[in-house]
Amino acid sequence: MDSKLAASLWQQMQQGLRGRDDALPLPAFVDRATFSSAYAVSELAATSLGLATQAAAALIATSRPEFPSPPITIxxxxxxxxxxxxxxPLNRAAPAMMWDAFAGDYRSRDGWIRLHTNAAHHRLAMEQVLGAHADRAALAQQVQQWQASELEQAMIDAGGCAAEMRSAAAWQRHPQGQAVQREPLFSWQTTQPAAAPDWPLAGARPLMGIKVLDLTRIIAGPVATRFLASLGASVLRIDPPGxxxxxLDEEIxxxxxxxxxxxTQPxxxxxxxxxxxxxxxxVHGYRADALERLGFDAQTLQALSPGLIDAGLNAWGWQGPWRNRRGFDSLVQMGCGIAERGMQxxxxDKPVPLPVQALDHASGYLLAAAVLEGLRRRITEGHGSQVRLSxxxxxxxxxxxxxxxxxxxxIVPQVKDNQPCYELTPWGFGVRLQAAAWLPGTPQIFVTPGCAPGSHPATW
Structure with a gap:
């Protein structure tokens, strides 16, 4: 692990979360093995998880200010x-990421493009632009007839998902890349004053009694709410029909x-x-205007729940021409220059992404840290918060x-990494990793296993 890179990441993260004048201490880091990557991926993993854990410690400290926060180890x-x-899983094969047969990277006339066709409507959009093909090889021949930027736009216009592979320099010149660089890592807005909450904030389960409504999908948002659940929050995830x-059911x-x-139903x-x-x-992971179109803009949310911590995350940022563009970790890596840098x-001779979907996971922990900081501000400053990340x-x-x-x-897996107990899910049994963060007196544990959509009623 590169200590200087970790310290630099930490400085930017904690300043975005708390400001320059309210610094959080850098955690201690142990077992410093790292991914092999063009970027500091393991350092990002350790510091983003560390930030969420430090934010939990700061929230706990509001209930016992006379005691210093214990040191954190990652x-x-x-x-x-x-x-x-x-x-x-132990009684069956681990599920592989279910990529559609036509999803992935394709060589275009002038470069590379990634097509994301996992969702049925995204695959239909691809076929609307490129036609239906018997196999991937036939589709590849069709993609080679297009310029990457033109195909990217055609896919977006059809309601699909795609990203041209750009260099970092090209992304920094792009209007959306410039908009993203102007955005803060955490974009905060203070909302209306609210009554003091009566959360117990017990050290062992600090989020017990705190209700989290989860409108997130796939990885980043669910990672955030999984972390909150590990600290005792009552997390109710709402999925649409079908x-x-x-x-990811067992994982997230x-x-x-x-x-x-x-x-859409009354x-x-x-x-x-x-x-x-x-x-x-x-916590929501929709595109920038999605909740507004459903009639739940920021003002409406605060009116319904004064003091609400409204935490949102999207793919391409909250300003700029792509603020409402569909996106996923793999597409952002292609579009912003990460895959091109990995290739170099x-x-x-082809795009090389990060070894993991690090943008998703890191953003999830940063989002969890933002929620915890919003809860702390609710107690200490008496108002709700709106926070946005991408x-x-x-x-x-x-x-x-x-x-x-x-x-x-x-990274080499070791048997000692696993918890010393089985986790029984509706699909079978398996083992889960031990928590990577240690906050003395506050274990990160899950009281229930993974479950399928619709397993519970839509009630608290």
Whole structure:
């Protein structure tokens, strides 16, 4: 682990979270094995997890200001492994990431482009532009007839997902890249005053009694709410009808309850409003204007739940021409220059992404830290908060921290990494990694296993 890179990442993160005049101490780092990558991925894993853990310690300290916060230790190798996979089935094969047969990187007439076709409507959009093909090879021949930028725009216009591979320099010249660089890592807004909450903030389960309404998908947002659940929060995740994440159910939904609501239907909408009125935290991962179009703009949310911690994350940033563009970790890596830099670093003839979906996982821990900081401000300053983060802004943070000469030697799993007990899920049993962060007196544990959408009613 590169201590200087970790310290630099930490400085930017904690200043974004708390400001220059309210510094959080750098955690202690142990077992410093790191990923082999062009960028400081393991350092990002350790510091983002460390920030969330320090934010938890700061929240606990509000209930006992006479006692100093205990020191925090982060296991770098374990933090890196949590960026890979935390749950390992024992009675069946581990689920592989379910990529659609046509998803992936393609050579275009003038470069490379990545097509994201995992969702059925995204694949239909691709076929609308490029036609239906019998196999990937036939699609590749069609993609080669296009310029990458033209195909990217055509896919977006059709309602699909794609990203041209750009260099970092090209991204920095792009209007969206420039907008992202102007955004803070954490974009804060103070909302209306609110009554003092009666949260107990017990050291062992500091978020017990705090209600978190979770409107997130795939990885980044669910990582945030998983961390909150590990500290005792009551997390209720709401999925739309028909939504499936079979490769992530056991991985991401532990400690949570999962209900299904269709917010376009009056009865479900009323039930969602009822949930909002009792919520302390709302975490969402939609595009910038999605909640507004459903009638839940920031002002409406605060009116329904005064003092609400409104935490949102999207792919491409909250300003600029792409603020409402669909995006995923793999597309952001292609679009902002990370995959092109990896290609150079590895001297490859094709795009080389990060060894893990680090933008998703790191953004998830940063989002969890923001929620915890919002809860602290609710207690100490008497108001709610709105905070916004994005995968693209996390990418810009990482791009300022190339790995240099010592690019890591890889992460080797060890049996001692696992918890000494089985976790029984609806699909079978397995083992989960031990927590990578140690905050004395505050274990990070999940009281329930992963579950499927609709396993619970839409009630607190």
């Amino acid at each position: 296991n770098v190798r374990l933090a890196s492994r949590w960026f890979q996979q935390s749950f390992h 939504w499936q994440e079979p490769t 939904s532990c400690g949570k309850r999962r209900a299904v609501l269709d917010l 009865a479900d909408r009323e039930q969602f409003i009822h949930l909002l009125r009792e919520a302390d935290v709302l 670093w590895q001297q490859s 995968l693209a802004r996390t990418a810009w943070l990482l791009q300022q921290h190339p790995a240099g000469q010592n690019a890591g030697s890889g």
